[in-house]
Amino acid sequence: MQKLEIDPKAKGLIFDLDGTLADTMPVHFVAYQKILGKYGVDYSAKMFLSLAGVPAVETIERINEVYGTDLNAKEVGHEKEAEYERMMHQMKPIEPVIELVMKYHKQLPMAVGTGGYKRLALKTLEIIGLKDYLDILVSADDVKHPKPHPETFLQCAAQMGVAPADCQVFEDGEPGMVAARSAGMIATLVTEYYDVFKA
Template sequence: MQKLEIDPKAKGLIFDLDGTLADTMPVHFVAYQKILKKYGIDYSAKMFLALAGVPVVETIVKINEVYGASLNPEEVGNEKEAEYERMMDKIKPIDPVIDLVKQYHGKLPIAVGTGGYTRLSWKTLEIIGLKDYIEILVSANDVQNPKPHPETFLRCAEQMGVKPEDCQVFEDGEPGMKAARAAGMMATLVTDYYDVFKA
């Protein structure tokens, strides 16, 4: 197995959270499935993976488009997040990526850029033992334009005081990879190194 590595040119590191640092994706998927089933929607793993990294409200909007539904994005989004929070004890750390954070903590600026919401993101970091290693967290609450727009990662770079082209982003989803490339950053797809989502 090839080792996940920091690019020698990187002066700042940005990590996605769900599916990159924390193996939350199966938990998110089950939460979505449970809630959407109530509304007669059979949510597929393929669709879920295509929207990896997209905040919950925008995901419900997309589900409405694809499935021809008329769900209230805020209400159903809140239901899904509540279901997810009930299941958070099932979250597992993704050790190869967490090891990088610990190895470079104090050596390079590090930020987390996530499509999740602030409170649950900090709770996730606590569960996986990284709360004390992360000072900068940019969440869906902090941006106007979520991934695949580059705003999340550009804000991370700004807060770290590092130029975008000197940042290396670690991601597990295509929307996040697009966001990193649009920001002019080095982008590393962690799923090239191991399978984080088994659906």
């Protein structure tokens, strides 16, 4: 198995959170299935993975489009996040990415750019032991346009004081990869190095 590496051109590192630093994707998936099942939606792993990194409310809006449902995106999105919070203690750190954070801590500026909400993102960082290693966090609460729009990662770059072209983004989802490329950043898909999602 290849080892995750920092690009020699990178002067700042940006990490997605769910599925990149923390193996939360199976927990998110079960939470979505539980909540959506109540509304008669059989949510597939394929659909879930295609929306990796997209905030809950926007995910429900997309589900309405695809499944022809009329769910209240805000209410159901928050219901899903509450279910996820009840289960989030089950998450595990993703060691190869955590190792990069430890190795480059205080050597390169680092940030987290997540489609999750700030309160839960901070809780996640605490559970996986990174609360004191990553102090720049851009969440769904901080942007008008979530991934696949580049705003999340551009805000990370601005807060780190690093030009977008000099930032390396580590992502597990296609929306995040699109966001990183749109921002003109070095995009690294972590799932090419290991597969954490077991549907």
